[in-house]
Amino acid sequence: MxxxxxxxxxxxxxxxxxxxxxxxxxxxxxxxxxxxxxxxxxxxxxxxxxxxxxxxxxxxxxxxxxxxxxxxxxxxxxxxxxxxxxxxxxxxxxxxxxxxxxxxxxxxxxxxxxxxxxxxxxxxxxxxxxxxxxxxxxxxxxxxxxxxxxxxxxxxxxxxxxxxxxxxxxxxxxxxxxxxxxxxxxxxxxxxxxxxxxxxxxxxxxxxxxxxxxxxxxxxxxxxxxxxxxxxxxxxxxxxxxxxxxxxxGGKNPNLIFSDCDYEKMLHTTVRSSFANQGQICLCGSRIFVQEEIYDKFKKDFIKLVQELTVGHPMSSTTKVGAVVSASHRDKILDYIAFAKANPEEYTILTGGNTLQIPNYEDGYYIEPTVIEVSNNTCKLNQEEIFGPVVTLMTFKDEEEAIALANGTRYGLSATVWTENLNRSIKLGNELEAGIVWVNTWLNRDLRTAFGGVKDxxxxxxxxxxxxxxxxxxxxxxxxxx
Structure with missing residues (x-):
């Protein structure tokens, strides 16, 4: 064309x-x-x-x-x-x-x-x-x-x-x-x-x-x-x-998961908020913080669902994750993954981390959905916008630590909170430095409402x-x- x-x-x-x-x-x-x-x-x-x-x-x-x-x-x-x-x-x-x-x-x-x-x-x-x-x-x-x-x-x-x-x-x-x-x-x-x-x-x-x-x-x-x-x-x-x-x-959006959340709803929505459109949505929850009481269970269940995502040609009805948008963007994403692989003291790749060759489309720009466990929130992968099928995992203890982790970047576009505690949802909605905060949902948009970010x-x-x-x-x- x-x-x-x-x-x-x-x-x-x-x-x-x-x-x-x-x-x-x-x-x-x-x-x-x-x-x-x-x-x-x-x-x-x-x-x-x-x-x-x-x-x-x-x-x-x-x-x-x-x-x-x-x-x-x-x-x-x-x-x-x-x-x-x-x-x-x-x-x-x-x-x-x-x-x-x-x-x-x-x-x-x-x-x-x-x-x-x-x-x-x-x-x-x-x-x-x-x-x-x-x-x-x-x-x-x-x-x-x-x-x-x-x-x-x-x-x-x-x-x-x-x-x-x-x-x-x-x-x-x-x-x-x-x-x-x-x-x-x-x-x-x-x-x-x-x-x-x-x-x-x-x-x-x-x-x-x-x-x-x-x-x-x-x-x-x-x-x-x-x-x-x-x-x-x-x-x-x-x-x-x-x-x-x-x-x-840009955005480097936190996804805060508390132990009292609706677990199944949270789990499936988090897979979507991590990898929808190959993670190439400014609102994707690329930093996942999980309360320590449920961290091990979440990590196991989340990785299982991520590994079940079908990466394939965009026109296939079974494809859940398509190709990233360009060769240069693919290479940018791979540079971040390579950095994580080169620094095992800070990063543990839990799943993914590789390119894929789809039969008959071997030259396409395909990357496995990638989940990386990080040791601290100040690391490169938690501070810079990757904008691809890559998310990081960390634990937190309580509300105060969750808020500090969420606000600990130069960005402030969106945040997602998973909790059944009304007082907590109101408190975090007020204290999170983000232009939009979703509680127990993600990408739920009313076109009448204001949309935009704070900070960078x-x-x-x-x-x-x-x-x-x-x-x-x-x-x-x-x-x-x-």
């Missing part, structure tokens, strides 16, 4: 004439080309967006809502094709794309189609002073949305939907590693009646295409999901330009009216009357 940029509701080859190869993670083979866009393509997209903004920003809310709802409908109608494209491009199991990624992409558009009909401003009547203050929420103009490769269409739409719902025009860059479903979305939006220039999709690398979006003086805001180091570079460029910034960055896991919040707030500017109007 040869992918093109989507600018002004038309497909365009990169103005530089430069292309990149697109790889199938399951086979390790090239199966298409991607535009290697730069500042000239971004400028073309910006001109189209600028031209479209006056009309789109003044389009009635019910018209916007109908268009976004139609986009949601068309994603559902094309679910099978989109899921197959996502699975092939990313390496995730097809059933996962069918049941989670593509339905959520549709839900993102449908949610914000409804949300803008309920989005209201405030007024303040200053009694005795004969003044009335009221606020308006105005779209920013042209905004930039940069999304990652782990949940390609899911997170791409999570940014685009609120941006255009709020009346902005968008220049969006999907990950160059997983560009296909973003490319397919362009034509879906056109078919749904989204006017030309409202959504422009430009493909390319972060240093070239992404940086051109971030540093463009006319782009008013940047919404980015990705690595913490990249987020820091974006902030260094955008902050002096006084752009609005939303950065959803980012700034700003996505979701619900929080996203619409980000993509709008508040204007106060004060009227004195007689």
């Amino acid at each position: 040869d992918i093109k940029n989507f600018i002004n509701n038309e497909e365009h080859i990169p103005l530089s004439g430069m292309w990149m190869d697109n790889y199938d993670p399951a086979t390790g083979k090239i199966y298409g080309e991607i535009p290697s866009s730069n500042h000239t393509d971004v400028e073309s997209a910006y001109q189209a967006a600028t031209k479209a903004f006056p009309s789109w920003s003044n389009t009635p809310i019910d018209t916007k809502s109908k268009i976004l709802s139609k986009i949601a409908d068309l994603i559902e109608e094309n679910l099978e094709d989109l899921a197959r494209a996502e699975s092939k491009d990313n390496g995730k199991p097809l059933w996962l794309a069918q049941s989670v990624d593509i339905p959520r992409a549709s839900s993102n558009f449908r949610f914000f189609a409804h949300a803008i009909t309920q989005y209201a401003s405030q007024s303040h009547d200053s009694t005795g002073r004969n003044t009335l203050n009221y606020t308006l929420r105005k779209p920013l103009g042209v905004v930039g949305c940069i999304s990652p490769w782990n949940l390609p269409l899911y997170l791409f739409t999570w940014k685009i939907a609120p941006a255009i719902a709020a009346g902005n025009c968008v220049i969006a860059k999907p990950s160059e590693v997983t560009p296909v479903t973003a490319y397919l979305l362009g034509n879906i939006c056109k078919k749904a009646g989204l006017p030309a220039g409202v959504l422009n999709i430009v493909h390319g690398t972060g240093p070239e295409c992404g940086q051109a979006i971030v540093e463009h003086p006319g782009i008013k805001a940047i919404s980015f999901t990705g690595g913490t180091n990249t987020g820091a570079r974006i902030a260094a460029t955008a902050a002096p330009m006084f752009k609005k910034l939303s950065l959803e960055l 896991s980012g700034i700003g919040r996505e979701g619900g009216f929080h996203a619409l707030d980000f993509f709008t500017e508040t204007k106060n109007i004060c009227i004195e009357y007689k």
